[in-house]
Amino acid sequence: MEHYNMNLTLKIWRQKNKQSAGSLETYQVKDISSEMSFLEMFDVLNEQLIVAGDDPIAFDHDCREGICGQCSMHIDGRAHGPWTNNTTCQLHMRAFKDGDTIVVEPWRSKAFPVIKDLMVDRSSFDRIIQAGGYISVNTGNAVDANSLPIDKKDADNAFMAAACIGCGACVATCVNSSAMLFVSAKVAQLAQLPQGQPERESRVLNMVAQMDKENFGNCTNTYACEAECPKGISVSNIARLNREYLSAGLSTEQ
Amino acid sequence: MTWKLFFTSSIGKKFIMALTGIFLITFLIVHCAINAMIFFNDGGETFNHWGHFMGSNLIVRTMELGLFLFLIMHIVQGLTLWSQNNKSRPVKYVVKNSAANSTWYSRSMGLLGTLILIFLVLHLYHFWTPSRFGGMAGIKALDETSLATYNNEEVHNLYAEMKLVFENNLLIVVVYILGVISLCWHLLHGFQSAFQTFGVNHKRYTPIIKGAGVVYSVVICLLFALMPLAFYLHWVN
């Protein structure tokens, strides 16, 4: 792969803390290699800021291999930037060219308040899982793993739903800030497995109730979430969630 | 699930939108089919006959009440969604490239719906109010009868009313066509979206549903758009 160097103008959201108002600030970086990752470019900028005596930019990141789900930047109007099926940390600078201006903002949603600069608080996702995103099995209670054969098709579908990394790109990109793709992925995973049957109804009702409590918006089926999901989670999971919710809702006696 | 939850939970709201939407979609088929009878070009005889049937049949009239109820629910729930969803992102993005991941009309259902609503007020004023409350004042003023007689039965002459509204009024025709275009975009998203909300998403069937939605939206709206045009351009008399 031919590589090249570039100079870029960055417009980055700076915000001191939850309470304060933020704004876009402009920065210049020089000699950025096309082989760098997007976050390595941020490292370069931060080193530059520290040496100049400025406050470096706070951003979430950890594994830098696209699996922990911590990185979360809205780049040039898109969650995780211009590549599809991709996280911010796996975006590489060859996606850009010399002289480009790149605008970087945090995830924006009432349910994801900004903590500082590009960092947001996604604990609402944890609380949704707490509401029912599990199978209640205490350690030591399990039967032999192979005593429960599962149709390969169901197992594969459950796995594809379980691939969600909880990054929140679905919420960030949705015009309504809806968390339906995230919630549906967990509901669909567990609803398709025999282990998930005992709590199937209460799970979906409780998780949706928690989702609504967290101030996420309502899904209007634009499918932007699926298009931007780094793990390609399908909106067919949302259809399944709807189905699960309606059948659970209609059959409970509450 | 309590009844309250059914109307207030995010999925409950979607479900109501989809249910009422599907009902309205069905209604549009009937509405469009009957109105399309103007194209028989028989001076409105067939059209008026069926118009009269729809206006006088007890079952249809009862369903009309349901239609209004559903329409109002669709509107109220739609506006609620619009306002809630708007509030769920208090700070907007400075740059948002939504075109990269979704269609503009799927994101603009509230706007399209509002346009349709405005159009609907005008539309009801033109046709529904006079036919139900015996207004037909415009026709009388033209010294024509507001009633037509076929086989010794007197019926509202809706055909004449249409002719009156559209024949010499370019502005109205344009407004109607714009209204129908809004409806078309609204349906393009709404049709398949309703099925997704009902939980129908299947590798084999979803492409069929999506295809049917496009055909439905385009055919229905094209027919509707042709009606005012037909009067204005004197394709029918």
Next chain:
Amino acid sequence: MSFDSKIPAGEMNEKWNDYKGHVKLVNPANKRKLEVIVVGTGLAGASAAASLGEMGYKVKAFCFQDSPRRAHSIAAQGGINAAKNYQNDGDSVFRLFYDTVKGGDYRAREANVHRLAEVSNAIIDQCVAQGVPFAREYGGLLSNRSFGGTQVQRTFYAAGQTGQQLLLGAYSALERQIALGTVEMYSRHEMLDVVMIDEKARGIIARNLVTGELEKHFGHAVLLCTGGYGNVFYLSTNAMGSNVTAAWKAHKKGAFFGNPCFTQIHPTCIPVSGEYQSKLTLMSESLRNDGRIWVPKQKDEKRKAVDIPEEERDYYLERRYPAFGNLVPRDVASRAAKERCDEGYGVGTTKLAVYLDFKDAILRYGKIELGKQGNTTASQEEIIKAGKAVVEEKYGNLFEMYEKITGENPYEMPMRIFPAVHYTMGGLWVDYELQTTVKGLYALGEANFSDHGANRLGASALMQGLADGYFVIPYTLGNYLADEIRTPAIPTSHPAFAETEKAVSDRINTLMNIRGKQTVESFHKRLGKIMWDKCGMARNEKGLREAITEIQALKKEFWSDVRIPGEINNMNPELDKAGRVADFIELGELMCKDALERRESCGGHFREESQTEDGEAKRDDENFSFVSAWEYKGESNWQLNKEPLEFEIVKPTQRSYK
């Protein structure tokens, strides 16, 4: 300070059962009064916190990430071993035990490893019950693959995301306990010290990373599940935040550090591309099942890989180790790659890479696939097309990741790979109960030293993390806490908390007041370079001595010239990083000291002075069959304690893969 491994007496395969049968228990009413602190929420931490919560203890769990679901266990790709013998290929608890002891090059404690093998099956059961979607066969039963050169198929996997699925299982169990109120979760918190009262660990000082506040937390016991310290090398496959700080603080409070120099260098990572590189990405070991590793036979080869004819390629692993070929253990494969690159046969712009080639696998699978369809006259293109489809099904996500990072298509040209720091076998010394030399202070998972000896086999890390958390600590912790039921919760107003908090706060103030010129990152990079060059894949006495001097100098420079922007009482990621790098510097010195002391080659530790004539690692069982347990005695001052290793069952032999 006790230094007793507390291995139960009796037959090897009865030890754990006997232990469980006689261990002290805590009754349910008392469990409610006992508080346990769990630091870290990876596989070990999340499983421990959830299990202890289920049992009724009052648990507080801490992680520095924004959610427990993001711990770095999530990045493990390949799989998890268990002795289920579902494939009927002769596997057993004994074989898993045997392979692990041998794979660890006879530097692990037999009793611990045997227990690990015993509980391995229950882990799979537990995970399946939690809804972990392991790969399955068409009949609906679990699928297995062979991994890391074992001769049986005992590895359970979920595509290339096994760690993620296992962690999400443990995470969901943890979240359930949080909802039930038995576990209190503190995310974006970092432990900065252990609080000692009457020579027992009784709590921690943690920094709230959002507000910068220091917090005091009491616990009857403290569990460190904080992972490994591979980031001492700056570049590693660890997450950016992975650090040694919690373990290091414990070490300074009296916990011995076991075998710090035992580092695993993983042979198949994406090579470094430039100075700016911040981390390295692993390509799963499973790729070696089908990929062939080679370098050009000619030095300074300028041609593209695809243009180099077959006879000018050196498949050096197949040449040197005909029996195992490309599937030799990680340490052997890594050293062989280094040897070729050192000799000048490396490829790519940096010349620090070898090829991992799937051309033959594509052809082979293509022929098989078309053969199944009865097509024996297929053209080369058809075969390649069918073969690519098979390879994509097996490794699609890895190939995609490779392409995203390098911009090269591995279906068309061979991958470039190079070894990278991946795992640290060393860690806090623990006894059979996972207790460190500090009473009430435990270490689980990668944070302890116990099960992998000098080299970890593939798919064993996930097994150990979950074994410790789900099935070991719930029993062994009770043995300690049973004697603590008369100790009421100590209020954090106790002077020991204030004292420790002050020490932490003083250190932070000192760091902030240096106001030097060099960034934290630049120090970390320099430390990494020293470690990689002199305490990396090959080590020698001269290099290690130099490294110690250099690290001491670096430490001085750090404490006089580091520049940390921002404020103390606010979010300050640079300050967090500075604290971690300061600890890495001290650890680096100890690692070099340990490597210097261990004048033998074993597993991942290769001393150039101790090798056979054909360059293979040479162990010295007579003099070095022990665990090095280092005791902190003050700045740059450690005392070496030796825990002798006795092998009752698996008698040490020289490992041979030829």
